[in-house]
Amino acid sequence: MPTGAQTVQRFADVIDGAAPDPALPSSLVLAGAGKMGASLLDGWLKSGLDPVNVTILDPHPSEHIERLAAERGIALNTAIEAIRPPEVLVLAIKPQSLAEAAPSLARLVAPHTLVLSILAGKTLAGLAGHFPEAGAIVRAMPNLPASIGRGITGVVASQKTDDAQRSTATALLAGSGAVEWLDDEALIDALTGVSGSGPAYVFHLVEALAAAGVAAGLPADLAERLARGTVTGSGALLEASPLSATALREAVTSKGGTTAAALDELSGDNGIGPAVTRAVAAAKRRAQELAD
Numbered sequence: 509m510p511t512g513a514q515t516v517q518r519f520a521d522v523i524d525g526a527a528p529d530p531a532l533p534s535s536l537v538l539a540g541a542g543k544m545g546a547s548l549l550d551g552w553l554k555s556g557l558d559p560v561n562v563t564i565l566d567p568h569p570s571e572h573i574e575r576l577a578a579e580r581g582i583a584l585n586t587a588i589e590a591i592r593p594p595e596v597l598v599l600a601i602k603p604q605s606l607a608e609a610a611p612s613l614a615r616l617v618a619p620h621t622l623v624l625s626i627l628a629g630k631t632l633a634g635l636a637g638h639f640p641e642a643g644a645i646v647r648a649m650p651n652l653p654a655s656i657g658r659g660i661t662g663v664v665a666s667q668k669t670d671d672a673q674r675s676t677a678t679a680l681l682a683g684s685g686a687v688e689w690l691d692d693e694a695l696i697d698a699l700t701g702v703s704g705s706g707p708a709y710v711f712h713l714v715e716a717l718a719a720a721g722v723a724a725g726l727p728a729d730l731a732e733r734l735a736r737g738t739v740t741g742s743g744a745l746l747e748a749s750p751l752s753a754t755a756l757r758e759a760v761t762s763k764g765g766t767t768a769a770a771l772d773e774l775s776g777d778n779g780i781g782p783a784v785t786r787a788v789a790a791a792k793r794r795a796q797e798l799a800d
């Protein structure tokens with residue numbers, strides 16, 4: 509395990525290698541350094557955001573968060589009163605915690621503060637209601653591959669967000685992967701169902717494939733390796749190849765062969781297409797419910 513000092517040095521090395529994006533903010537407060545907040549944080553640091561410009565706010569930090577902050581050389585604050593309104597306030601708490609947390613978080617929002625929320629379902633209008641002082645609000649939906657810089661994030665901004673603030677949001681989110689700006693906020697709940705929640709569907713496929721291998725007679729550890737290797741290898745091929753997913757599927761499928769027999773089972777009304785359609789619709793519906 510690296511020591512805190514070594515980890516800070518590692519981030520410093522990354523920063524030394526590339527010129528930081530000038531749109532990165534000079535002060536940022538992260539409210540919620542859980543799975544996604546911490547993933548985004550590492551992307552910012554790799555992009556060149558100076559750790560001294562970041563504060564993690566957590567009223568009851570776990571040992572894990574204390575270690576995370578110490579290793580990265582980042583201030584960890586438990587009291588909002590001790591923090592001045594930053595250039596960017598990132599909200600990465602659970603949507604269900606917002607109503608309770610917002611009255612105190614609002615003390616961190618000055619008219620110059622860009623509020624960047626990754627909360628599923630929470631709308632720009634709803635956020636503006638919680639943070640009336642805020643001029644600019646950006647609503648984003650990242651996904652878990654952000655933790656290795658391979659995420660894809662949908663993002664939409666309030667009308668009061670100016671070009672410089674949009675650039676700041678892009679610079680921050682690009683630290684963890686691709687960024688897709690949306691013109692229409694109505695799209696972001698559907699995007700949540702596809703890419704926000706989507707990694708879980710892929711991991712569930714790995715689980716199902718491994719279990720199916722065991723049911724077909726394979727030892728469990730071999731089935732797990734085969735399922736994992738098949739999904740990661742297929743993802744890498746999808747990325748490296750100029751072919752579409754459809755063309756790649758066809759490349760695996762010999763006429764009258766084993767894959768065609770399997771795909772027959774995955775097609776039709778009880779197949780994977782309708783199941784995924786229902787899954788995405790359910791996620792979208794849940795995001796809409798979380799708006800309230």
Ligand SMILES: NC(=O)C1=CN([C@@H]2O[C@H](COP(=O)(O)OP(=O)(O)OC[C@H]3O[C@@H](n4cnc5c(N)ncnc54)[C@H](OP(=O)(O)O)[C@@H]3O)[C@@H](O)[C@H]2O)C=CC1
Pocket residue numbers: 539540541542543544545565566567568569570600601602603605609626627628649650651652704
């Ligand atoms: N996980 C994912 O793949 C994705 C998540 N999101 C969104 O990211 C947000 C966070 O999700 P996730 O990271 O999974 O959840 P986590 O539970 O891992 O992280 C939430 C963090 O917020 C902390 N927290 C709770 N209340 C406060 C507060 N008042 N001030 C500061 N920190 C607080 C929690 O601490 P404690 O545990 O002590 O309560 C926890 O560390 C959600 O809104 C979710 O919709 C978006 C895209 C993908």
Ligand SMILES: O=C(O)[C@@H]1CCC=N1
Pocket residue numbers: 628700704705
């Ligand atoms: O499950 C959730 O609500 C969050 C949002 C998208 C992924 N995880």
